[in-house]
Amino acid sequence: MARQIVVQLGESPSTFDFKKVDRAKLYGxxxxxxxxxxxxxxxxxxxxxxxxxxxxSGMTAQGYFTEDGYxxxxxxxxxxxxxxxxxxxxxxxxxxxxxxxxPLGAEALLDTKVHAVxxxxxxxxxxxxxxxLAEGALYRFPxxxxxxxxxxxxxxxxxxxGDVFALVGRTLEPEWRDPEERIPTFTEDEDDDDDELDxxxx
Numbered sequence: 001m002a003r004q005i006v007v008q009l010g011e012s013p014s015t016f017d018f019k020k021v022d023r024a025k026l027y028g029x030x031x032x033x034x035x036x037x038x039x040x041x042x043x044x045x046x047x048x049x050x051x052x053x054x055x056x057s058g059m060t061a062q063g064y065f066t067e068d069g070y071x072x073x074x075x076x077x078x079x080x081x082x083x084x085x086x087x088x089x090x091x092x093x094x095x096x097x098x099x100x101x102x103p104l105g106a107e108a109l110l111d112t113k114v115h116a117v118x119x120x121x122x123x124x125x126x127x128x129x130x131x132x133l134a135e136g137a138l139y140r141f142p143x144x145x146x147x148x149x150x151x152x153x154x155x156x157x158x159x160x161x162g163d164v165f166a167l168v169g170r171t172l173e174p175e176w177r178d179p180e181e182r183i184p185t186f187t188e189d190e191d192d193d194d195d196e197l198d199x200x201x202x
Contacts, residue, residue, distance in 0.1 A: 003094035005120065005166060007141050007156065009129045013097050016120035018166065079149030092147040100129075100156065102139035109138060109155050114169035120156075122164065133158035143168050 005016045023029070034042040045056045048065075063073040079087045122130075133139075133156065143154035143166070155167045 003092075004123065005093075005118070005143075005154075006095060006097045007100050007129075007139070008097045009100045009126055009132075009139070012126035012128065014125040014129050015123050016125070016164070016166075017123055018118040018120050021117040021119050021165070087149050089149050090144055090147060090151055093142055093144045093151070098141040098143070100139040100141050102156075103132060103137035104140055104155075106138065108140060109157075109167065111172050111174075112153060112155070112167070112169040113172055114167045115152075116168040118166040118168065120164040120166055130158075130164075133164060134162070 002017065005018050007014050007016075036042055043056060045054050047054060053065075063071060064077070065071055079089065081087050129139075136158075139156040141154055141156065142151045144151045152168050153171055154169075156164065157167060158164045
């Protein structure tokens with residue numbers, strides 16, 4: 001059985017099947033296909049910096065090489081925080097009820113860098129939640145597709161046609177500058193002009 005997105009508003013859960021929405025599905029796509037002299041399709045590969053290894057597509061998804069050439073499979077890798085301390089890997093949120101936060105203002109979504117959009121198809125849904133979404137309410141919940149050392153955030157929204165979507169991304173944390181603070185400027189020393197060419201000398 002396919003995994004589903006499960007959210008919960010109060011004590012009432014809602015379950016959705018989901019399908020990723022991308023530009024190719026919306027608008028179609030074209031792809032250039034390189035062929036060898038016999039007409040067979042070429043496969044992409046890369047050389048390591050020392051030229052000793054040929055890496056084909058998919059190999060780097062299985063693990064990494066250390067600087068001394070030691071192979072480390074993905075299952076042996078661990079996540080570290082900013083201070084170099086190990087962090088716990090979080091499980092996938094699919095199939096597990098996730099509490100909805102909201103309703104939220106539009107600023108919450110505008111402060112998020114969205115990198116995936118999923119079209120949702122309700123298999124079991126709370127009517128109160130659908131009514132809120134139809135009114136333009138915005139709800140947020142944690143999202144992790146496969147499980148990772150960090151979680152994304154997802155926003156539950158509904159368009160004017162009644163279609164429900166999950167917008168998945170990372171919350172942005174902009175750094176604000178004091179309006180009174182002067183931005184440092186850099187000036188060139190007058191001596192720097194000595195090395196410029198004078199075309200009259202030619």
